[in-house]
Amino acid sequence: MITDVVAGVDIGGTNTVYGLVDKKGKVISEGKLRTTDYPKIGNFVTALVEAINKLLSRKPGYRLAGVGIGAPNANYHKGTIELAPNLAWKGIVPLADLIRKKIDVPVVLTNDANAAAMGEMIFGGAKKMKNFIVLTLGTGLGSGIVINGQLVYGHTGFAGELGHTIIVPGGRDCGCGRQGCFETYASASGLVKTVLYLLSEMRDESILRRIPPEKLTSKMIADAAAKKDPVAVEAMEYTAEHLGFGIINAIVFSSPEAVFLFGGLANAGDMLFVPVRKYVEENVQPIFRGTVKILPSGIAESNAAVLGAAALIWNEQN
Numbered sequence: 001m002i003t004d005v006v007a008g009v010d011i012g013g014t015n016t017v018y019g020l021v022d023k024k025g026k027v028i029s030e031g032k033l034r035t036t037d038y039p040k041i042g043n044f045v046t047a048l049v050e051a052i053n054k055l056l057s058r059k060p061g062y063r064l065a066g067v068g069i070g071a072p073n074a075n076y077h078k079g080t081i082e083l084a085p086n087l088a089w090k091g092i093v094p095l096a097d098l099i100r101k102k103i104d105v106p107v108v109l110t111n112d113a114n115a116a117a118m119g120e121m122i123f124g125g126a127k128k129m130k131n132f133i134v135l136t137l138g139t140g141l142g143s144g145i146v147i148n149g150q151l152v153y154g155h156t157g158f159a160g161e162l163g164h165t166i167i168v169p170g171g172r173d174c175g176c177g178r179q180g181c182f183e184t185y186a187s188a189s190g191l192v193k194t195v196l197y198l199l200s201e202m203r204d205e206s207i208l209r210r211i212p213p214e215k216l217t218s219k220m221i222a223d224a225a226a227k228k229d230p231v232a233v234e235a236m237e238y239t240a241e242h243l244g245f246g247i248i249n250a251i252v253f254s255s256p257e258a259v260f261l262f263g264g265l266a267n268a269g270d271m272l273f274v275p276v277r278k279y280v281e282e283n284v285q286p287i288f289r290g291t292v293k294i295l296p297s298g299i300a301e302s303n304a305a306v307l308g309a310a311a312l313i314w315n316e317q318n
Ligand SMILES: [Zn+2]
Pocket: 163, 164, 174, 175, 176, 177, 178, 181
């Protein structure tokens, strides 16, 4: 018997991870390429297709049904990666077409946060939901928005950039060239920025003062907050309020059943979720009170990127 599998591929600035995923969300085998080893897109595509074929050749009985890809600045409508600042490939890269020339299967491409939302819908905590939002809280803040059972891609294919909605006019500088974007406050790196600011403002003793600024991570801060370090506690509170503020804006826009928090900062667990839920309940417009669950992702972080990318194809086959 031949079983269909999908290749899920997550292209990051440093590494590309890929795996074969069956319809139930089981990762059958996986591998990794260093994205930076392929400054030319043609060489990258050749290496990726060879790597996928190699996985398939080791697993007789499986047939490739498609390739789903999560990548920065990916355009779902066109199958392109466009002007991605963290990748060596400049301009507009027709990735889906380049791959289809080598393997004749459907190829679907979107950004990693949209892929995470699709993973949540097909394999994770949003299985029965038609309206939800996934926020990925890593170096930046990515978002995937599902409305009426469909991911929102928008006119350009780049919809759902909640990380670049401005929540503090004239606030922190953002990588996008503007100031006060949501992601500069509510992300793993936003939390670090908050701690650096508070260390200069607060006189309290803090174990975080002993860590060189460039070595500070959101995990260290969460650990310090768990031990009631005053600067870390204040930083978590400040971050939770800003995250809550951005979530409220998203709630009044699309009335989701749930907002899933994923990655880096979300690993702080209750220290983040408890104050965020409280802030949202107290400050959201009354008609939305008690209507939105704020939840951790239902997908294990280790598999999430590959599962999300694979879900793009499984979703279109259902
Ligand atoms: Zn921005």
